[in-house]
Amino acid sequence: MNRKLLAAPYLVWVAGFIIIPLLFILGKALTTADGGFTLQNIAAIASPIHRKALLLSLQLALLCTVICVLLAYPLALIVRSSKLNQQSIVMFILILPMWMNFILRILALQMLLSNNGILNMILSRFSIAPLEIINTPAAIVFGMVYDFLPYMILPVMNSILSIDNNLIAAARDLGANGFHVFWKVIFPLSLPGVASGITMVFVPAMTAFVISDILGGGKIQLLGNVIEQEFSVSMDWNLGSGLSVALMLFILATSLLLGRGQNQSDRGRLLW
Amino acid sequence: MKKWCYLAAAVCCAALTLSGCNNKEETESLTIFNYGEYMDPDVIDMFEEETGIEIKYEEATTPEEMYTKYSSGAISYDLLCTSDYMIQRLINEGEVQKVDFSSMQHTGNIGDKYWEFASVFDPDNEYALPYFWGTxxxxxxxxxxxxxxxxxxxxxxxxxxxxxxxxxxxxxxxxxxxxxxxxxxxxxxxxxxxxxxxxxxxxxxxxxxxxxxxxxxxxxxxxxxxxxxxxxxxxxxxxxxxxxxxxxxxxxxxVWLDTWIVTKHCQNVDAAEKFLDFLCREDVAAMNFEYIYYSTPNEAVINSLDPELRNNESLVPADSATDNxxxxxxxxxxxxxxxxxxxxxxxxx
CATH class of the missing domain: 3.40.190.10 (Periplasmic binding protein-like II)
Structure with a gap:
């Protein structure tokens, strides 16, 4: 009985802030402004404009996730091979930017990347042609990577640092060279961390709208921007909810695919 | 249980005495709703000193926020200043009282051009008093x-x-x-x-x-x-x-135009009209202009400006510029x- 009481606050939290809002969104998504049932709002994701926004979101989110993996993985390996006190310093530095509000960081990035910004000032010092990166998809991906990289690094590093040194020593004992140790021991054991990192980066990148608005100069429309527009300007909450539900279904499907891959790699690990 | 009864009684008594105080003094007051940083605070002090009417001043950032606060009815506003389309909405919803602007002393300072701007949403110029405008x-x-x-x-x-x-x-x-x-x-x-x-x-x-x-x-x-x-x-x-x-x-x-209206909740229309007239007075309008630096519809103020400010097209656009x-x-x-x-x-x- 007491245990159930202890769980009550969490139940209230989950119901009040997750389940009920989701039901509201689902309700809005499945109705017209007059309250009649419709699937139009969700099906609207297939209209050319929305499909284009979804594909662009997908493209940028994938690119962002791949870059994050490529940056985070080697870093985790380097940290693993460094001394213990160095490890905590690296962790601290990586977490540091997260102390600042992410919108502020994106605004700062906008100034750095702008045509007359600091980046171009430094480039011109070295007589390099200025980069016109602001207001392009590249700037958005840059901003996403900058913002979401810690969410990739932390789980990847966690899984790599927690690999038992004895396993590697054993592999060495049995005659494995450096490549084999990595490929047959470290890599498979790190996959769970990579998988959760991918989810934690891909999902926010897929739904981003502030980053694309600020660094894209309002010229690039991701699905997040469309949804935001429907809620705040067009006041079409039904369509906005419909597109949100479609996006959620899409992300859910992607996660399930990823989850299946994850299970297979678990099985693969047993085989190895 | 008894304790609660005493407490409730005490609260009631306190409330009664407080409201009693208000009645005894019989100070007139106006509740005003405006955008943030959209009036020189000294103007309010001046009005209170000159007329003895107490001002309760409330601020909001967007017209939508004003509309929500206004229609919630938690505070009964007497006067309200907001943007053209929101005024249009309030007029259409019957929230606004007619005011006879022509009988006021200083409303003549407002140029004809600005009454004409206002006539887009207030065809007979009977509701809205131009305050600031811009392009x-x-x-x-x-x-x-x-x-x-x-x-x-x-x-x-x-x-x-x-x-x-x-x-x-x-x-x-x-x-x-x-x-x-x-x-x-x-x-x-x-x-x-x-x-x-x-x-x-x-x-x-x-x-x-x-x-x-x-x-x-x-x-x-x-x-x-x-x-x-x-x-x-x-x-x-x-x-x-x-x-x-x-x-x-x-x-x-x-062109956008922010105007003042008297809401239908206003009991003391006399005081409200006094305040609107006060805003049109040259020295008061000049104080507000120097505080806000938006274009003023007050021609007495425009005529007394430094040439440098007068010739600034973002502050005082020529009539020909706003014709279209x-x-x-x-x-x-x-x-x-x-x-x-x-x-x-x-x-x-």
Whole structure:
């Protein structure tokens, strides 16, 4: 009985802030402004404009996730091979930017990347042609990577640092060279961390709208921007909810695919 | 249980004595609702001193926020100042009292032109008193633009490709194209709105970005040659960077107008009228002008300005410049939907 009481606050939290809002969104998504049932709002994701926004979101989110993996993985390996006190310093530095509000960081990035910004000032010092990166998809991906990289690094590093040194020593004992140790021991054991990192980066990148608005100069429309527009300007909450539900279904499907891959790699690990 | 009864009784007594106090003194008071930083605080003190009427002053940031607070009814506002389309909505919903402006002492200071602007949403000028106004125009960097700018054409002729900032709001962006094509910005003709969208689509590759709040800063910082901004922003921009100039294109533009209304809840109409008249008095209007630096409709103030301020087109536009300008009114549901669809299409290109 007491245990159930202890769980009550969490139940209230989950119901009040997750389940009920989701039901509201689902309700809005499945109705017209007059309250009649419709699937139009969700099906609207297939209209050319929305499909284009979804594909662009997908493209940028994938690119962002791949870059994050490529940056985070080697870093985790380097940290693993460094001394213990160095490890905590690296962790601290990586977490540091997260102390600042992410919108502020994106605004700062906008100034750095702008045509007359600091980046171009430094480039011109070295007589390099200025980069016109602001207001392009590249700037958005840059901003996403900058913002979401810690969410990739932390789980990847966690899984790599927690690999038992004895396993590697054993592999060495049995005659494995450096490549084999990595490929047959470290890599498979790190996959769970990579998988959760991918989810934690891909999902926010897929739904981003502030980053694309600020660094894209309002010229690039991701699905997040469309949804935001429907809620705040067009006041079409039904369509906005419909597109949100479609996006959620899409992300859910992607996660399930990823989850299946994850299970297979678990099985693969047993085989190895 | 008994304890609670005592407590309740005590609270009731306290409430009674407090309300009793109010009745005894019988001070007149007005509850006023305005945008933030939109009135010199000294003006309020002055009014209280001169008339003995106590002012309860409330502020909000957006017209929508004002509307929500007003209609919740938690506070009964006597006077309210907000933007053209929101005034239109309040008038249509029957929330506004008629006021006889012609019988007031100082309302003659407000130029005819501004009553005419107001007549778009208040046809007989019986509800709304003009307070401040402004235009939408082009803020440009004179070091980056060779010819003097006098037309929306500079935004569409490709000369300043990738150096243009357009407004990131549907109505303002379409306004630019509609005016350039010679149509009304309040048009509900689908063909005209679609034609405007075609123009904006062609323009998009030349646009550096679509911004609202940051547009001025980008021009000040030299990141763009020109931007479509509100006139108040233009004046501030000029303060930061002397090379900036502002123009209202000859094809016409949008004028916005903030006005005062007396709500239907106002009991003390006399006091409310006193306050409105007070705002029109030359010295008071001058104080507010120097506090806010938006365009004032008070001609007595305009006539007494320093030549430098008088000739600043972002503060005191010439009559000829605003001849083709229009006040924006709310569109009906079908046109709103059309705008929203066309805007999404434009953004997805």
């Amino acid at each position: 939408v125009g082009i803020l440009y960097d004179t070091t980056k633009v060779d010819a003097p700018v006098d037309s929306w054409d500079v935004l569409f002729n490709g000369d300043y490709a990738n150096n243009i900032i357009m407004p990131n709001s549907q109505r303002d962006a379409f306004m630019v194209a509609l005016k350039y094509l010679g149509y009304s910005l309040n048009t509900s003709d689908e063909a005209q709105i679609r034609e405007a969208q075609q123009l904006l689509l062609q323009q998009k590759p030349d646009v550096q970005s679509y911004l609202v709040d940051e547009a001025r800063d980008e021009v000040v910082a030299g990141n763009a040659a020109m931007a479509v901004v509100y006139s108040g922003e233009a004046y501030l921009g000029h303060e930061y960077n002397n090379n900036l100039a502002y123009t209202i294109p000859k094809e016409g533009s949008n 300008c229009e006040v924006c009114t709310q569109t009906d549901a079908a046109v709103t939907q059309l705008y929203s669809d066309l805007w999404k299409e434009l953004k997805s290109e």
